[in-house]
């Protein structure tokens with residue numbers, strides 16, 4: 001659960017990513033790279049890597065505190081969560097999360113949607129996940 005919260009925090013890194021966080025169902029649907037209506041784990045990780053490229057503001061191939069300097073000025077609490085995420089995913093402790101470390105990171109949203117655990121989110125699972133997300137939104 002903690003990983004899920006931290007991953008969600010990462011999605012707020014940029015406005016485009018924040019939009020995805022508000023609608024994880026749309027985010028999953030957007031991860032369907034080959035457009036066959038099903039999302040494989042590989043497609044999900046690939047889509048996450050694309051978001052990683054966007055968050056890597058200084059384009060040095062890793063996420064670090066340097067990438068969130070501007071954010072830290074306007075939304076210090078968001079930057080704080082991102083820094084916590086870096087600490088969590090930074091497995092070798094150099095203060096940077098590389099593409100490799102990101103690729104190996106847990107996939108809590110994917111795992112939640114893939115209810116039968118076969119490594120693919122099929123149309124029914126995606127529909128169920130979206131319905132769940134919508135129901136949660138109404139409860140708030």
Ligand SMILES: [Ca+2]
Nearest residue numbers: 034036038039
């Ligand atoms: Ca697909």
Ligand SMILES: [Ca+2]
Nearest residue numbers: 056060062067
């Ligand atoms: Ca960077």
Ligand SMILES: [Ca+2]
Nearest residue numbers: 114116118120
């Ligand atoms: Ca499945």
